[in-house]
Amino acid sequence: MNQIKPLLTLSALTVLLLVTVVSSLFFGAYSMSWKEVWMAFLQNENDATHFLMFNIRLPRIILAALVGAGLAISGAAIQGLFRNPLADQTLIGVSSGAMLFAVLSIVFMGSILASFSAFFRQASVAIFAFIGGLLTTYLVYLLSKREGKTSVMTMLLAGIAISAFAAAITGVFIYLSDDQQLRDITFWSMGSFGGASWIQVGIVFPIVILGIIFLTQNAKALNAILLGEMEANYLGIAVEKVKSRTILLTALIVGVCISMSGLIGFVGLVIPHFLRILKGTDYRYLLKSSALLGAVFLVFADTLARTIIAPAELPIGILTAMVGAPFFLWLLVKSQQKTFVV
Amino acid sequence: MINVKNITVRKGHKDIVKDASFQISSGKITVVIGKNGAGKSTLLEAMTQSNFIPNGKIIWDGKNIIAINTRTIAQRRAVLSQKVKLSFSMTVKELVEMGTYVSDEPLPLVKIEALVLNALKEIEMLDFLKRDYHTLSGGEQKRVLLAKCIVQLNCCHWADVNKYLFLDEPTASLDIEQQFNFIALVKRLVKRRNIGVFAVLHDLNLAAQFADEILMLRDGKIIHKGNPKSVLTPSKLQQTFDIQSVINKHPVFDCPHVTTLPQQFQVTHYPIFVNV
Numbered sequence: 001m002n003q004i005k006p007l008l009t010l011s012a013l014t015v016l017l018l019v020t021v022v023s024s025l026f027f028g029a030y031s032m033s034w035k036e037v038w039m040a041f042l043q044n045e046n047d048a049t050h051f052l053m054f055n056i057r058l059p060r061i062i063l064a065a066l067v068g069a070g071l072a073i074s075g076a077a078i079q080g081l082f083r084n085p086l087a088d089q090t091l092i093g094v095s096s097g098a099m100l101f102a103v104l105s106i107v108f109m110g111s112i113l114a115s116f117s118a119f120f121r122q123a124s125v126a127i128f129a130f131i132g133g134l135l136t137t138y139l140v141y142l143l144s145k146r147e148g149k150t151s152v153m154t155m156l157l158a159g160i161a162i163s164a165f166a167a168a169i170t171g172v173f174i175y176l177s178d179d180q181q182l183r184d185i186t187f188w189s190m191g192s193f194g195g196a197s198w199i200q201v202g203i204v205f206p207i208v209i210l211g212i213i214f215l216t217q218n219a220k221a222l223n224a225i226l227l228g229e230m231e232a233n234y235l236g237i238a239v240e241k242v243k244s245r246t247i248l249l250t251a252l253i254v255g256v257c258i259s260m261s262g263l264i265g266f267v268g269l270v271i272p273h274f275l276r277i278l279k280g281t282d283y284r285y286l287l288k289s290s291a292l293l294g295a296v297f298l299v300f301a302d303t304l305a306r307t308i309i310a311p312a313e314l315p316i317g318i319l320t321a322m323v324g325a326p327f328f329l330w331l332l333v334k335s336q337q338k339t340f341v342v
Numbered sequence: 343m344i345n346v347k348n349i350t351v352r353k354g355h356k357d358i359v360k361d362a363s364f365q366i367s368s369g370k371i372t373v374v375i376g377k378n379g380a381g382k383s384t385l386l387e388a389m390t391q392s393n394f395i396p397n398g399k400i401i402w403d404g405k406n407i408i409a410i411n412t413r414t415i416a417q418r419r420a421v422l423s424q425k426v427k428l429s430f431s432m433t434v435k436e437l438v439e440m441g442t443y444v445s446d447e448p449l450p451l452v453k454i455e456a457l458v459l460n461a462l463k464e465i466e467m468l469d470f471l472k473r474d475y476h477t478l479s480g481g482e483q484k485r486v487l488l489a490k491c492i493v494q495l496n497c498c499h500w501a502d503v504n505k506y507l508f509l510d511e512p513t514a515s516l517d518i519e520q521q522f523n524f525i526a527l528v529k530r531l532v533k534r535r536n537i538g539v540f541a542v543l544h545d546l547n548l549a550a551q552f553a554d555e556i557l558m559l560r561d562g563k564i565i566h567k568g569n570p571k572s573v574l575t576p577s578k579l580q581q582t583f584d585i586q587s588v589i590n591k592h593p594v595f596d597c598p599h600v601t602t603l604p605q606q607f608q609v610t611h612y613p614i615f616v617n618v
Contacts, residue, residue, distance in 0.1 A: 083429035083430075084429060220443050223440060223443075226429060226432065227426050227428065227437075227440070228426060230391070230423065233391055233412065234391075234416065234421040234423075235440055235443050235444060235494065236412050236414075236416025236417065236444040237412065237413075237416075237443070238411075238413075280433070280436070281431060281432050281436070282432075
């Protein structure tokens with residue numbers, strides 16, 4: 001009986017994701033009726049609604065779902081690895097590194113690539129952000145490694161210090177940037193799926209899906225690590241391997257996600273907690289359900305982002321915090337913090 | 343049999359365990375006693391943690407521990423730690439079930455359920471199945487952790503594979519009745535399953551009743567080893583703990599009974615207390 005409940009939750013979340021995705025097809029700067037959506041799928045490629053659906057709306061929704069899934073599952077994995085409910089991907093430096101390199105790209109490459117199209121400039125920011133995220137995580141990881149072992153505590157502190165340092169350098173470049181660059185930087189740091197394309201989906205899809213598959217294989221190990229590294233070792237878990245694998249996977253997932261969408265906070269922290277309060281800590285279900293609910297949450301938030309002040313758009317990072325924070329606080333108060341032992 | 347040959351464990355610039363040699367046999371209980379900081383827990387860690395290699399050799403059923411991987415060792419031994427603190431809440435069932443993680447293949451749910459219930463029955467905590475581990479008392483937590491060890495040891499069955507249980511101060515947070523029950527339970531496991539036990543204990547009289555062999559540790563060195571009757575003597579306790587002691591025959595069990603006295607105490611006065 002106990003095994004059925006989590007399966008029910010997972011299937012309910014899958015249905016919820018499908019419903020959210022389908023209903024988000026209707027909304028946007030241009031709202032569509034049932035008939036229009038239906039026709040868009042049937043009509044030939046020259047039609048405007050067909051074009052809107054297949055080249056703008058659909059890739060955007062899929063990208064939002066992938067990024068949401070990636071950010072939420074990474075947050076859950078990092079919280080387990082660090083045995084800290086306050087942890088998320090920012091702790092391993094990937095966000096601040098991505099930010100720094102994105103700013104570098106906007107400020108320096110912007111003038112070099114000025115003659116190229118907007119597509120190249122965007123691609124440059126994405127590539128820089130991805131490289132920056134991975135490099136910073138690698139640095140944090142190196143700093144916390146001693147005699148073949150990684151100290152999670154050192155890693156946490158190194159992550160905070162490196163992030164602060166990266167933020168300071170970012171600040172210098174922001175100070176040096178001109179008005180247009182400043183606008184670009186600000187928008188990047190608040191996140192958006194505005195430029196979503198099938199190419200982006202094509203890059204994010206394999207990394208996020210493979211990442212989810214490999215991370216869920218670590219579920220038992222993450223459960224055991226909740227008892228402490230020594231205890232996990234007593235249970236036959238190769239703790240060091242699990243640690244480096246989890247950090248590499250989350251850095252890859254988060255790196256590729258935020259390189260496409262810009263910084264989107266809150267998803268990695270809140271989604272896993274929400275599920276923990278409702279369904280408990282077992283990582284065999286928590287990882288999968290986090291990925292599903294993260295996808296639902298970002299598709300929903302992105303739909304809001306493009307409809308609330310249509311035809312203009314709100315940056316999605318603002319919405320995730322605006323919707324997520326009050327809801328999360330309500331949940332915290334309601335559950336009387338039973339689930340947290342900080 | 344686990345054969346420990348001349349192991350030395352260095353932490354920082356200090357040798358915590360020096361040149362220790364002894365054996366742990368199946369169906370026998372080996373107890374290590376000594377002052378705080380004598381190296382008892384470090385000795386236990388060195389023998390259980392496969393990725394931590396001390397100087398010297400630990401031969402595990404004929405094979406050097408270095409050549410055995412983490413999971414294989416976990417299938418053959420369970421460790422009851424002094425204390426386990428969880429960072430997130432977890433039910434008793436979820437925790438005890440982790441004992442099955444050592445299995446090479448995923449086990450059928452029915453078998454997992456049976457292993458968990460069986461272990462909880464053994465520690466008389468069946469009603470606690472769905473309780474949150476955080477809401478349990480220290481003694482209850484200890485017993486739940488023991489249930490996890492039982493599941494771990496019962497999980498994989500092969501003929502001719504010996505199983506071992508390591509206990510780090512298992513009775514520390516238990517009340518008097520639970521201490522007896524705990525010891526009785528472990529003794530039952532030893533007898534029925536022919537498990538070899540290595541335990542760190544503080545209570546000398548529990549050690550006297552519990553142990554087949556006692557190791558006396560002082561500053562990282564094993565200074566005496568042998569059965570309770572041969573090592574629990576005033577002079578050997580003096581060398582181990584810097585205390586005086588009076589040894590009697592235990593009124594009920596066939597083992598020595600130790601009365602410890604502070605170093606400054608004039609032992610010649612003790613008959614007066616007896617008369618009181």
